[in-house]
Amino acid sequence: MAMRTILGGITQALSLSSWAQAGRLLASCTVPALSNIRTLTTYQTMGRWEKKNRIVYPPQKPEEPRRPAEIYHCRRDIKYSMDNMWYVAKLIRGMSIDEALAQLEFIDKKGAKVVKEVLLEAQEIAVRKHNVEFKSNLHIARSFSGKGHYIKRIRYHGKGMFGIMDKVKCHYFVKLVEGPPPPPEAPKTGFDQAKEYVQSLRSRTITNSL
Numbered sequence: 001m002a003m004r005t006i007l008g009g010i011t012q013a014l015s016l017s018s019w020a021q022a023g024r025l026l027a028s029c030t031v032p033a034l035s036n037i038r039t040l041t042t043y044q045t046m047g048r049w050e051k052k053n054r055i056v057y058p059p060q061k062p063e064e065p066r067r068p069a070e071i072y073h074c075r076r077d078i079k080y081s082m083d084n085m086w087y088v089a090k091l092i093r094g095m096s097i098d099e100a101l102a103q104l105e106f107i108d109k110k111g112a113k114v115v116k117e118v119l120l121e122a123q124e125i126a127v128r129k130h131n132v133e134f135k136s137n138l139h140i141a142r143s144f145s146g147k148g149h150y151i152k153r154i155r156y157h158g159k160g161m162f163g164i165m166d167k168v169k170c171h172y173f174v175k176l177v178e179g180p181p182p183p184p185e186a187p188k189t190g191f192d193q194a195k196e197y198v199q200s201l202r203s204r205t206i207t208n209s210l
Helices: 002-028 048-054 082-091 097-105 110-129 190-202
Strands: 070-078 138-147 151-156 162-167 170-178
Touching: 048 070, 070 110, 082 110, 082 138, 082 170, 097 110, 097 138, 110 138, 110 170
Parallel strands: none
Antiparallel strands: 070 170, 138 170, 151 162
C-alpha cells in the first residue's frame, strides 16, 4: 500500500513538471499582440481605377431615369508589351460584352486571352456586386492599356560586348456600363477637320498678354 502511494506521488510530480515545461515553452513562443502586426486592408491595396467602384451617388428623384451601373476592373503587371496590348484594347472598345468575347475568341494573341479573362471577371463582378440583372446587357465604354514596371537587364554579346534589354510589363483597364452600346459616331470629313483646325488657330492666345 505504501509502495502504491509513493509511485502515485512520483507520477503526479512528473506530470506537474512536464506541464510546467510545456507552459514555459508556450510562453516563450507566444504570438505578439495584434496591434504590433502591420496589416493592409483591401481598400488600401486597391488602385485608383478600382476605387471608382466605391463611388456613392446621391439618391435619384422618381422622375429621373435609372442610372446605369458602371464597373471598373483591371489587371496589373501583365508580362506583355503595352503597345501590343493597345491593339486588342482598341478593337473591343464600344462593343457589347458578348460581341467582344466572340471577337477575342478568334484572335491568336496572348493579349487577347488576357483581355478575355479580365472581361469575364468584370462581368461576374457586375452581376454579383453591382446588381446587374442580365450579364449580357453590358457594353465596353473604356478599354486601354498602361505602362507597367520595366526592368533593365544585360544581354551579353560576343567579344566582351553587351547590350541593355527591357523586361516589360503592362496594365489593362476596362470600364463596363450597363445597357446597349451607343451608336457609332459618323466619320469626320476633311472639311469638318479643316473647320476644327481653323477654329483652334483662331482661339489661340498670346502668352503673357493682357
